[in-house]
Amino acid sequence: MKKLFAEFFGTYWLVFGGCGSALFAAGFPELGIGFAGVALAFGLTVVAMAYAVGHISGGHFNPAVSFGLWAGGKFPIKDLIPYIIAQCIGAIAAAGTLYTIASGKAGFAIDNTKAGAFASNGFGAFSPDGYSLQAAFITEFVLTMFFLLIILGATDKFANSNFCGIAIGLTLTVIHLVSIPITNTSVNPARSLSQAVFTGGEPLAQVWLFWAAPILGAIAAGFIYKNLLQQHGEPDKIVL
Template sequence: MKKLFAEFFGTFWLVFGGCGSALFAAGYPELGIGFAGVALAFGLTVLTMAYAVGHISGGHFNPAVSIGLWAGGRFPAKELLPYIISQCVGAIAAAGTLFIIWTGKAGNAINNMQAGAFASNGYGAFSPDGYSLQSAFLAEFVLTFFFLLIILGATDKYANTSFCGIVIGLALTLIHLISIPITNTSVNPARSLSQAIFTGGEPLTQVWLFWAAPILGALLAGFIYKTLLQKNDNEDTSNN
């Protein structure tokens, strides 16, 4: 249960911090943090929770990460569903908290006909810059693929894992710097689902892509790392 609570709180913080920065601070007149600030906020949520509870649960905070670690032989199948449920519940709880805060200001309402409403993800007319379904799918697939490669490499027993939380947090920051204009950046099915539930409308019908693309990218990364990149115990680690 401690692992599941750690995943709940870690995913809550990721959604609350990342999506909250997009809702409250990104476009604030003259002092707004913009895309770069939101990207950094997402990275900081993962970095801080990796060190806070990563030693308890492994610090996944993302169904795609759990699935990718399973594909890479780093996570048992029997724990997948409980982790994913905890992550989704944490994300939805964070989105609900954000909704209460957001609607506490006069005039604030969710316009689910607008791209990026309530920090939701989308493609086509619901992409921040109008990117197609194909572009959105490819971006989410590729970015999640590399995110998992980074996670698998940074946490490998042959790596210097002391700084893996920093590496993974910066990787997520870079991912957001690339893709906020494309999809508003997901690479995390729980994060997409939570915002789409409160947004409703077309963003909710498009949430399938933000489950399918990240999961497929994570599966491929796990398979490739395990079969092509991971060193065996009998290999000489001094050889390249």
């Protein structure tokens, strides 16, 4: 249960901090943090929770990460569904908190006919810059695949684990810098579901892509790392 609570709180903080920055601070008049600020917010939430509770649960905070670690032989299949449920509940709870806070401003309403409403993900007319379903799928697949390759490499027994949280957080920052204009960045099915639940409409109808593409990309990364990259003997010495 401690592992599941760690995943709940870790995912809650990721969605609250990342999506909260997008909702409240990204476009604030004159002082808005913009895309770069939102990207950094997502990265920092992962860094913080990786060091806070990563030692308890492994610090997944993302169903795609759980699938990728399973495919890479680093996570037991019996824990897959419980982790995903805890992550989704944490994400939806965070989205509910954000909705409650946003409702405290006069005139607040979610316009689910616009791209990025309530920090939701989308493609086509619901992509921030009008990218197609195909473009969105490729983006989410490739970025999640590399995200998992970096996670698997940074947490490998031969890697310097003291800095793995920083490497993972910076990677998530870069991912957002690339893909916010394309899909509003998912690479995390729980994060996509949580915002879509409160947005409804077409963003909720499109959420399937933000489960399928990240999970498939993560599974591909797990198999690639396990079969092509993972070091089984003593690591090669680095000559400077």
